[in-house]
Amino acid sequence: MLILDLIVNGVIMGLFYALMAIGLSLIFGILKVINFAHGEFYMVGAYAYTLIALRLGVPVWLALPAALAAGAAIGWLTERSLMQPLYRGYTSWGFMRDEYAVVVTFALSLFLINLVDKVVGPYPHRGPELIAIPRMAIGPIMISGHRLLAAGLALAAVIGVMLFLRYSAWGKQIQAVAQNRFGASLAGIDTGKASAVVFAVSGALAALAGGLLAPLINATPDVGSFPAIKSYVIVVLGGMGSVPGSIIASLLLGVLEGFGAVYISYDYRDAYGLVILILVLLLRPQGLFGERAREV
Amino acid sequence: MQHFHHRIALEFTLVLGVLAVVACLPVVITNPYWLGVIIVSMYFALLASGWNLLAGYTGQFSLAPACFAMIGAYTTGLLAHYFSAPPWFGIAAAMVVAGGVGSLLGRIVLRLRGPYLALTTLSFAEVIRVVIGNSYNVTRGDLGLNVPGIFDSRLAYYFLFLAVLVLVQIALFALLKARVGLYLQAIRDDEVAAASRGVNVVFWKTAAFTISAAVSGLAGALYGHFSQLVSPELGLIFQTGLVISMVVIGGIGSLVGPVVGALLVYIASEWLRDVGGYHLIVFALLVILFSRFFREGLWGLVRRALAPARAPLPAATVKRGWL
């Protein structure tokens, strides 16, 4: 039945979106900036998974964690080399720290895309599936084995991150820093390390999304741009800095896009999210669950 | 205004000097390919100048400049295609339409700052690009729209672009020298304070968006008639990224930075493309390095080298400062 199919597939897409959006939301929560290179963390994950599995002949069950590690590494490196000025007090951009973040992550995005383009080549790469079952029936729904497994892994990752944030020592520190950086540092929390951990986790999650979707997309160096834009929409819709908000918004967007593509127009499906984004930013900038936008 | 006046007069003189050099280049460079490269770099110089007014002087980091170039290009293209409008009309219309959409965007993002502003302008740009790309029946979508040229000789286009670039620099200089320049910078530095001193923040912010968009639209229209093909690729976020990078490398918030940045970066990247294709990587790396360590860009470096006595206090002694 079409509706059920749309909903299930929408939720599955939403889970993948959530992997990207959670990372972005965490970064915003802790540094109050948007990471415009987030799509490239995803791209790195897709490429890492595909190349490690295909070129190095590593079994997929190892290639996926390797991709995760690659994402974490890139995230961590990004934070250590580029993000410190945002909280170290001195940045050559002084009062325009937001603008610094925009420019530097934009440039990073450009850099990563072109680096991969040069080193690996501009031709599309298709990653191997996790499991070679093309079609199976779950109740009234037909779904491929890989998709089902990937969705399961994504769900596990999302739950894992939520638990991590809520119950682990690191998670609590991250929450503290997100709420009040200065206060957290007074309480003895190493805010720099917390930022680095957040970036590493975000990178890992985005890379996981890339790895899981690698068999379904034809990865080219700029494959990250679309998911990135979707994540921006989700993060704003769910409330910048709110992880639960991002998750709910991701699922919503996944389902809405699916329905929109079928019932309204397939061609403009990428535009729906953007229009929603603009409307939300104008009417309810704190999104569904977020903190109030910084004003005066 | 003495301090700012002197600085901006100096920058303006330098820009004219640079453009005078560009005017003389065709004497030594006759290869049409390279003439074309310089023409395209002047296209970017126009975009960069417009964006710098909005971002460098008014503090609004919009991610939509390429979008307005695309709007300008399509305005003149569609007018020529469907109504056989003459190029001069199309170009003028392009400025008006782009400026109008720009002021709309400006009103939309009035209350937004930082990442929210960036995201909204980004989405705005993307929506328009998707709409144009998908309106196949009107715009021929990704295939692109054929646009009639203006001249037969590439040299004529060269001097048209140069003339427009000079005129835009003169206009920007006049604008910034007057109280407008003060108001925009006040808005950039502290909107609340600016309002409390009597600056009409709403009006001038919207004006900055409008002028910046109009300049971008002008650039796009000219490019359309030069390349004789307009496609949605003009409005890609990547193009905006190029513009921002050029301004940052050249020196944001100065009159000379965007022009020098655009010319240098684009010409150098084409030259590097010949050499090995690493140009974009090098270029992105430069932007990262400049923004990370030296946000005043090349122009800042030059200023520092030439006038150390007037340099502001070093970073270590200024807690909240900027270099």
Place this chain on the structure above:
Amino acid sequence: MSLVARSVTKAFGGITAVNSVSFEIAAGELVGLVGPNGSGKTTLLNILGGQLTPDSGAVTLDGKRIEGLAPERIAHHGLLRMFQHTRIFPRISALDNLLVAGRALGLGPQAALRKAEQLLDELRLREVMELDGANLSGGQQKLLEFGTCFMVPPHIALLDEPFAGVHVTMKQIMADVIRRRHAAGQTFLIVSHDMPVILELCPRSICMNAGSVIADEDTRSVLSDPRVMEAYLGGATV
């Protein structure tokens, strides 16, 4: 001219920051606004200056209703203010800071330049006039912000803690300027915790506590008013 506030109220969430505040300041008065932290003084100033809109009540300047108007309009009506956390334009020079204020309120380029140089001399900021705002010391920045209020003499100047964290010499300069201008007819409303200065400068004071006005009379009486002492010190007094 007079500044009249009538039953101005503003609440944030569950807290009523300004609770039905009413007062009247006539032309030429020099009034102090005192009260413990959290009493609503800055919120009141933000309402008067247009940065906030009151939930109810009216503010009139020279007979014109100004509550809810945009700050720039209020500035044009003749109400200029200083901020508690110094607000100047950090990336333009001290001179340009003054010029913004002057030009925005209608001065021509020559007149604004002349006035700015005059003020720079008066405030002893001449030597630093070409420095960017960010490169001035904290006290110099406060003086500069103070100066921007006088490029075009306002009907009333609202000063929010102008003496906070300022070096004694600069305090003197500011106090002198205030005294001089007051003698020439300038109206002031000064928020401060610096009691000696308030006592010295302001014939009349208004005291707020927990959003309401609890005293509004000559400064000496206000400062010896038991309610005021209780507000500051807390607890019962004999």
